[in-house]
Amino acid sequence: MSFAGIRDKVRAAEPLSLEDGVALYEHPNLMEVGALANEVRERLHGDRTFFNRNMHINATNVCEASCMFCSFARLKVGDAGAYTMSHEEAFGRLRARIDAKDAITEIHIVNGLHPGLPFDYYTDLLAGLKRIEPSIHLKAFTAVEIFYYARKFEMSVGDVIAKLHAAGLDSMPGGGAEIFAPRVRKKICDDKCTGDEWLDVHRTAHRMGLRSNCTMLYGTIETVEERVDHMLRLRALQDETGGFQTFIPLAFHPDNNALMKLPAPTGTEDLRTYAVARLMLHNIPHIKAYWIMLGVKTAQTALWFGADDLDGTVQEERIYHMAGAETPQVMSPAEIIRIIRNAGRTPVERDTLYNVVAEGAALASDKPFRRDVRRSLEVVS
């Protein structure tokens, strides 16, 4: 289909096909694709651009899986660089943020697939963090981790999610999706859950009332068709459950891993992927430019190519920095606000579930640590 035909479909809010997505990737004029994605972005959100105050805890990097693109994992306890936090160590990081009067609303927790930790390690981690700060939103454990726990501890995926939820889990991050195409997974991440299994974990979580995010790792060995197919499979699940909040394209970082001979995705490839994602995923409300991975400059530019979210203040991100990310490990809210305003957009501080925490004049004020009541979860399907 011609670009004009695709534009007509987008303006009529018709879902785009695989062929349309490939045509957008191959369209010679990136500016046209970007402008169309920006139309959709502004139709959904106007100039509003979201961020949150959060921190990351990567409790262990010991991981049985040997994904070729990963620089974070260490196969065994005792390998150089391997670590596992004690609960007190993890709790100390949250206490430090509270002591610093940092008004974080979310902790993002992603770990390696550690073969030696009991299930209690994870439930106690969540429960302990909630004891310290009951209002904090715990966005934790990728579908890959959940699936691993189900196999390892001989429970159903639903039981794992229920136990984690009872311990304090509020929602799930979108990592581990990589590329769903079996051809690619077999080559770059053969020893973790399949694409269907990843989707099924999210389907289960959505049906239990949890929201989640979704991602796509691009820039390794996948084809453009496989990227678009990945987006379509996410879109289909979203039609079914409505549980995805945001889609986050993740650019491959080649340093320190087995794929280091591959070139990193380029800036125009990044922008095109954001734009195509915004156009293909009409039913997923938000597209996030994850500044940690993309770099501040590209992330800011992506705010005009379909993205409406910059993620958060973060703190001590390890996964991408071990893969060569050169971004800082933390940005202050003032810096994020400045970046958004410099892009000609309107900053909005959100919580994990995209409730507005502050916007307009309220953004300028220093706020004490939030101690509001935890939201009840909504069943989305």
Next chain:
Amino acid sequence: MSTSSTADARPTVAPPEGLAALDLFALGRQAAAARDARWNGRGFFVRNRPPATNVIVALPFRLGESDAERLARLGEIAAAATPPFGIMPAPVGEPFGLDTLRCFALCRLALPRVAHVLADVTTLGPRLAQMAFGFGADELYAPIVAERALRLGANANNPALTRKEAVTLIRGAGLVPCERMADGSLQEAAP
């Protein structure tokens, strides 16, 4: 293909008014069209830069200047009796993406007598430097080396590119990669 590289003497054309309100994509399209009209869809890199024969002027800019202030500075360059061969926008401090891209577009539109608008990989990083081609840049400014060390540790910000990397970045931006040789001739890279 080998052709001659010359800076022509086009009359100065005022850039569009109301730049601040101009749609980002329209600005990019105008600047890229101006670049393509001059260079026919080609983007350049240079391995052996001839010393001081072709003057390249850095244009420092920092966050917070108005378009009017930038245009005034560009106007001074445009009015020079002998305009520079190339101009290289150089953000002071950590560059912001959109501000930098707008500055590239302004340079291309405001300086029609300047042959080249250069994107400096050292200052911008390879991602933003490549994006600048969508906003009127036509030349990648980076050390071109035979073999680049991995960007690790102290080498993390190494701006050097191999010839293949430079060609890939330019082609990925939708342009035909072309090497500007020391004698001024142009050599298109094979697909």
